Amino acid sequence: GISLSPLIDSQDEYQKAVAIICGSGLGMLADALSNQDAFKYSEIPGFPHSTVQGHAGRLVFGELRGKTCVCMQGRFHMYEGHSLCKTTFPVRVFKLLGVDTLIVTNAAGSLDDSLRPGDIMILKDHINFPGLCGLNPLCGPNLDRFGPRFPAMSGCYDAGLRRIAMEIGKQLGVAEVMTEGVYAMVGGPNFESIAEARLLHRLGVDAVGMSTAPEVVVATHCGLRVFGLSLITNKVVKSYDDPEAVDHEAVLAVGRRRAQTLQSLVMELVARFKCVVYFAILVPKRDFGSGF
Ligand SMILES: O=P(O)(O)O[C@H]1O[C@H](CO)[C@@H](O)[C@H]1O
Numbered sequence: 338g339i340s341l342s343p344l345i346d347s348q349d350e351y352q353k354a355v356a357i358i359c360g361s362g363l364g365m366l367a368d369a370l371s372n373q374d375a376f377k378y379s380e381i382p383g384f385p386h387s388t389v390q391g392h393a394g395r396l397v398f399g400e401l402r403g404k405t406c407v408c409m410q411g412r413f414h415m416y417e418g419h420s421l422c423k424t425t426f427p428v429r430v431f432k433l434l435g436v437d438t439l440i441v442t443n444a445a446g447s448l449d450d451s452l453r454p455g456d457i458m459i460l461k462d463h464i465n466f467p468g469l470c471g472l473n474p475l476c477g478p479n480l481d482r483f484g485p486r487f488p489a490m491s492g493c494y495d496a497g498l499r500r501i502a503m504e505i506g507k508q509l510g511v512a513e514v515m516t517e518g519v520y521a522m523v524g525g526p527n528f529e530s531i532a533e534a535r536l537l538h539r540l541g542v543d544a545v546g547m548s549t550a551p552e553v554v555v556a557t558h559c560g561l562r563v564f565g566l567s568l569i570t571n572k573v574v575k576s577y578d579d580p581e582a583v584d585h586e587a588v589l590a591v592g593r594r595r596a597q598t599l600q601s602l603v604m605e606l607v608a609r610f611k612c613v614v615y616f617a618i619l620v621p622k623r624d625f626g627s628g629f
């Protein structure tokens with residue numbers, strides 16, 4: 338398994354690692370890790386539990402193309418009843434473990450007609466609707482050890498990684514199903530009404546889901562480099578004449594169909610990172626934020 342070393346205050350002695358958060362039905366990304374050590378969330382102090390189908394609820398440590406990697410097989414959503422501090426708690430754990438790059442993935446519905454189920458959208462930017470209304474994981478006293486009170490969010494999706502991902506898409510022969518776009522987070526758990534879908538479309542949203550933005554906000558706050566991708570699992574119904582209605586099982590089915598492509602894309606991306614040998618065992622000495 339993975340070698341573990343005790344956490345010390347300065348992490349400079351450690352090379353850096355990569356963390357992956359798997360979206361709905363995308364837990365198979367963790368299968369790509371070799372030398373796995375896996376922990377159920379229920380075994381980890383302070384971790385919430387996964388309640389959503391398609392989110393196994395395991396933290397998997399391992400290696401990906403020789404790089405040290407930790408993978409959340411299942412994420413936490415606001416609609417599960419967790420505070421945003423809880424949903425993003427793992428991101429700060431990753432920071433303390435010595436992670437420097439976070440890969441976030443999600444299942445999302447498309448507003449843009451050119452994005453079809455099975456397509457992969459690289460996140461260029463996001464609209465954090467709950468955040469715009471004050472539901473932000475950074476609310477409360479700022480923890481200066483992680484980052485500044487007023488972090489910038491321009492450039493939160495690393496331009497270099499986006500470019501490399503598109504190059505890899507070409508190499509893998511999947512460039513025609515890959516594009517860049519804007520993801521919007523809504524609270525859920527219901528899917529959009531038609532009027533809501535039309536509103537999102539008018540606002541310039543390409544794909545919509547119920548996650549990711551808070552994780553990216555917390556990651557950016559603490560200086561992690563972020564790469565995000567949405568697997569488009571359905572079209573969001575925008576017409577009153579359209580008889581289609583999305584359901585979660587259909588969302589998961591598209592994940593199974595695209596498993597191989599997503600694994601290859603993430604593996605090739607990680608293969609290009611400069612990182613990593615050891616993880617530190619986490620010894621929390623201070624609190625991680627308000628709201629637990
Ligand atoms: O964002 P992820 O976790 O991929 O899941 C997406 O899929 C679920 C709906 O099918 C919602 O939880 C939505 O956010």
Ligand SMILES: Nc1nc2[nH]cnc2c(=O)[nH]1
Nearest residue numbers: 444445446545546547573
């Ligand atoms: N809000 C939202 N989340 C999703 N997750 C997967 N598909 C969808 C969708 O159509 N809408």
